[in-house]
Amino acid sequence: MTDFLAMHGYAAYVWPAYAVFAIVLFADAIAPVFARRRILRDIAARARRAASRKSP
Amino acid sequence: MNPLVLWFHKLGSPPYFYSFAGRWIPWLYGIALVAAAFGFYGALFTAPADYQQGDSFRIMYVHVPCAWMGLFAYLFMAVNGFIALVWRIKLSETLAMASAPIGAAFTFITLVTGSLWGKPTWGTWWTWDARLTSELVLLFLYFGVIGLYHAIEDRRQAARAAAFLALIGVVNLPIVHYSVIWWNTLHQGQTVSLIGPSKIAPSMLWPLLTLAIATHMYFFASLFARARVALLELESGKEWVRALLPVTETSHD
Structure with missing residues (x-):
């Protein structure tokens, strides 16, 4: 296991490469997901404003 | 009309695409995750260490699929940009612009992992080699497209302007691809080929191809998710978007 993690001396290059792949694609x-939440909130707020203008 | 052509026309309608993409996203993410799990198992456990590069060659399994996707995403963006400019199809504008950040992410990973691979094998983090330089230009092209898209207020005009820039940038794609043939510099030539035999052992090849499938599936999952958000924003005044919102007491007028 230690041998595997050490990557025969290349651990400092192999693991950061895999980490960058995982982190960037996760981001x-x-x-x-966040953009969708924000836009749905905006649309709902706009709909509420429009409705309150129509029926005071 | 031919049912396939008919379906393709239907797909261009934002509400239809919205629900179509929504159905596919979980499957695409699922397939991507399963393929990535298999691929990484092969990449880290079953593939033997390279006789020259030792274990540092395992960086290939993240570097190469991402490099392919950086080019694929650009081509996808350019084709959709072309359709958007010629036929003014709203969905194509959306898909072209949704593709840009994903392609930029893949290109960024390619450059960083390439740098991490270059240090132990070439002895340098960076060199102005033709392949490396053209790949950096690819990243800047993505930044240009994304920047232009966000600099213009009108979403549709912005998409068409950015699509035009994306089309000009297509000239960089063959340069990236053929750079290792045209200029004899540090970056190695191509090992895996669609046409003709690959110069790599099968035990090292299958994890690479599995990861290529994973990244393609991931691309479409992320693309669909981004396109759905963009369509919601673009069509926020339309009936089909308002129908998606939770029903409020004021909506029965």
Whole structure:
């Protein structure tokens, strides 16, 4: 196991490469989730404002 | 009309695409995760260490699929950008612009992992080699497209302007691809080929191809998620978007 983690001396290059892959793609994957939440909130707020203008 | 052509026309309608993409996203993420699990198992456990590079060659399994995706995402963006400019199809504008950040992410990973691979094998983090330089230009092209898209207020005009820039940047794609043939510098030539035999042992190849499948599936999952958000924003005044919102007491007028 230690041997595996050490990557025969290349651990300092192999693991950061895999980490960058995982972190960047994870960030890419969650970005639309937050954007979606924000936009749905905006649309709902706009709909509420429009409704309150129509029926005072 | 041919049912496939008919379906393709239907797919161009934002509400139809919205629900179509929504159905596919979990499956695409699921397939991507399963393929990535298999691929990484092969990449880290079953593939033997390279006789020259030792274990540092395992960086290939994240570097190469991401490099392929950086080019694939650009091509996808350019084709959709072309359709958007010629036929003014709203969905194509959306898909082209949704593709840009994903392609930029893949290109960024390619550059960073390439640097991490270059240090132990070439002795340098960076060199102005033709492949490395053209890949950096690819990243800047993505930044240009994303920047232009966000600099213009009108979403549709912004998408068409950015699509035009994306089309100009297509000239960089063959440069990236053929750079290792045209210029004889540090970056190695291509090992895996779609046409003709690959110069890599099968035990090292299958994890790479599995990870290529995983990254393609991931691309479409992320693309669909981003396109759905963009369509919600673009069509926020339309009936189909308002129908998605939770029903409020004021909506029965």
